[in-house]
Amino acid sequence: MKLSICWLYGSSMNIYGDRGNVLSLAQRCRWRGIEAEIVQLGLGDPLDQGAHDIYFWGGGQDREQINVSADVQGAKGDALKAEIEDGAPLLSVCGGYQLLGHYYRPADGADLPGIGLFDATTTAGNERFIGNIVVESREFGELVGFENHSGLTHLGSNAEPLGKVRVGRGNNGVDGTEGCRYRNAIGCYMHGALLPKNPKLSDFLIRAALRRRYSLDVLPALDDSLETTAHASAVGRALARR
């Protein structure tokens, strides 16, 4: 059994340790005897529908985001949307999350168009939200990460947030929401890296991939004691510094 993990724009958008998410997905497959292949899909590379099982898209610096926004328009963005409609799991963080919405509006210069997978828009803000973040998600329970963004994301009426902010600022610092959910796609502002300390979320993505590729709905448990300790210690830090 084999899963292909597609890392979108990994060479130009890989900030704040987002690579840890890809490592988490790959290792948690391997520890269960599932072969995991990591494929980087960069600027100019076409996205073949059906070739990949899990998508990851991380954050980047503003300068790099301009090229990526242009690259993802047209056939590539359409293929990615079709994949999500077909049930493919995806995790996006920060810059990737923003470009999966309708647009990112910088402080100066033209809007960077997204692909509108999430009914969400993002505008550059004046304040940078930096700190540990704890989110309560109905589906995944308590999630913990580190946010570092000045973009303010507002969800449209059709969008469902990933969860509610318990500590931190989340989408926009005002409405208490964090992230976005659509089918098996997740967008959020949580670096950390997110998945290693939130193995439940990792396993949700792997499970969705197995269901789609192999019609398999079982996933053997792993010993997550180190992960659970790290999760608890990060939540402790978030609460202590609130």
Next chain:
Amino acid sequence: MSASSRLDVRLAAGVAAGKLSGRAIRLLGRGGGTAAPGLIANLIEPNILNKLTGKVRDGRIVVAGTNGKTTTSRMLADILERADLRVIHNRSGSNLVRGISAAFAAQSSWSGQPRGDIAVIESDEAAFPDVVRRVNPRIILLLNLFRDQLDRYGELDTIATRWRESFETLRPDQLLLVNGDDPALAAITEDLAAQRRLFGIQESRYLLDELPHAVDSALCRRCGAPLRYSQLFLSHLGEYVCDSCGFRRPPLDFAASDIDLHGLDSVSLRLAHDESILDLSLAIPGLYNAYNAIAAAGAALALGVGPALIAETLGAFRSAFGRIERVSYRGRQLVIVLVKNPVGFDEVLRMLAVGGLSDPALIVINDLDADGRDVSWLWDVNVEQLANGSSPIYTSGIRGADMAVRLKYAGIATERIHPLKALANSFEQFVDTIPEGGSGYILPTYTAMLELRRMLAHRGVVADFWEQ
């Protein structure tokens, strides 16, 4: 009474406040007293730094960069002292405006006359434009721009842009001495009124196969296209060209070759400048120290110091505060190496892996302000280098649990990973795991190292750093 000799009362009061509060803090046992006195002195005389530095006869050299600025500025200060200059230097590494002010107050007379001919000033990246504005440097030495504490500094682009704005204020009599192997630094120092000279590595047998994970400058700053590297030495430092717009590494004025790494012990290299050749043999290890030595030697040559004196001083140079230290404790050798960002951590692991890590190691990760509150940088470190060994790896610190998870996902067998309690309660336990007569490694972040230093000092092992 001439204007120049009239007592500046406000300046004298600021200097006095800086001196006295520094002493008081040390007497009270509240640490080295390296920054708070500067804060107080600046409250009394906001221009204290401008005024004191302006009186230094042979000018100011500002050293900046993500990695190596403490080591490089110490190397340079040592060389200048050996050349019989009296050097004012913020030696403790306290490198914000207040820390630099405190160092100057401590090294000035009560009337505000600095006791030095020349100043070597290490500057923090974020404080750099303000420091440059205040001290009017003769030479600016730029080492590198790596990813470091992004939660504090914001994105690397922001720093680069602010530095560029600062460079545009420089005059033709000011010199920028720049690491040409860093494409970001090369790009932001182009076309300025100030002079520019470049140092770098011309040839090395220690090449990386691919860009490491933590790299931020793989794109051309001029046109945004990916850079192509013909040689890659360390992180994004190398020989590069942009196939799209033609931007490339500029010719080097100070070029290193024949680099030889000897594990955790030493490194040697040959530095060419104009007609002269310097053979440098350092007693500290690693490619990053080779860069530090090239930078310090370049600045000293630019100041007219003789090559023989430079080589001799650098050969005798020992590690700055805690970068790499060996201490003997309870019959064991402890090798303590500071880790503070992905590039530095990567290089430390490269040195351990080259030597075939067989001794126990303790990694201590804190997330206080001085460490960076965001520990996600651990995921940018190539911890996978340690996966082939069999030695135990212990973790501790406020975020030791994050490090344990990082080790696990690097493919290190969980039997080798041992999370320990807080350092105060687990240090002796770690020492116990090292056989008598054996050695162990301790890799702490900045505040963890301060804590470790205090613990060792308490046990009578090492001198406190502000006494060095």
